[in-house]
Amino acid sequence: MPPSPPQWPISFGSALLRATLYVLFIAGIAQGGYLEAIYLPNVRYSELGFTELTQTVVLACCCALLIYTRQVLQVWPTVTLLLLAFVAASLVREQDYFLDHYVARHTWKILVALIVLPSLTWVIIHRRRFLEEFSHYSNTFAFGLFAAGVLVTYIFSRLYGRQELWRAVLQENYVRDFKNVAEEAVELLGYSLILFAMIELLLLARRISKARQDAL
Template sequence: MSAPPPWPIGFKTILVRAVLYVLFIGAIVQGAYLEALYLPSVRFTELGFTELTQTLVLFTCCAMLIYIRQVLKVWPTVTLLLLAFVASSLVREQDYFLDTYVAENTWKVLVALIILPSLFWVVKQRQRFLEEFAHYSNTFAFGLFTAGVLTTYIFSRLYGRTIMWQAVLDDQYVRIFKDVAEEVVELLGYSLILIATLELLLLARRIYRARKISA
């Protein structure tokens, strides 16, 4: 029988987290409903609840990843790559404001400035990255993060296609249906990434404490 990990987690703790995550997912869906009900002038636009919540979720993920990497110093190469991905997503979500108030395609330049140096460093430290990833890939956080990425960048794009909703609604097609479908599913995906990042943070804190005890 294999030995338990040096950073165990109790069943009661998992149960409490599961309940909180269910409530959180329910809250964002309710928020989207209230946005549609009470904010008709900005619903599902850059100034609506859904888009602003996406920005808040991604910003929170960035803050947690910076804490994990810079303070807890757990898996710094893996967390750098995750941070680059999430930060790029955050910048991408601001494309309307950047294109309107700065310059066209500004977000693309900023994303390149985030991604390219990060990839260069990860490639340079590839052996360390592979060692860290061997641990990270076997965690609940990795599974959730992967699910969030697939939901946001694959499913929401395909589910929110204009041709799909034109086929569903036929002559009754209105663009708002497509926008709602895509943006709400995208928010769900970002929320999964948020939960995954929180799980990684909690795991990193247990690893950090285990290191201090062993030292």
């Protein structure tokens, strides 16, 4: 059984550096949304706008980090497989417009099923290993960030982006663009938190991998 992650604490200097970089990233995407609204009026908050494309890039980076953690560092393979299935399914879901338009309607649903169902089956088969790995992962900063990202993206953004809410706020001045801006911007924030969680998981996995090598 691998040692508990708290045996590899994050130094204050490292935490401060990462926090600063995360703040700069959040400020960057907020500024990107502002510039999108000013300079890209024809595509702003559409599938070809800065916000939507950034969501795709962020999710693709999450997938790459998880693949490296699982395949190269070989840390928590069942947990990272489930995380990868979740993030990859989200990435495919974000491409629903292109898949429906250029391939066929509901293509994204088929692709998501092909990703999620085998992964879930594998985790269920190896559920004891998953529960053991999760007992360590659930006590990490990475898990906290991931949980926050999921809540922001899949719960808050959906509720905050409800048409009924913005009709109530704007009344006769309601324009669908307000709803889209609110929902997509919050969604990008949530995806960014998930990206930070994957970065933290990778850094933790490197410390675990190094500890394993030192123990040999």
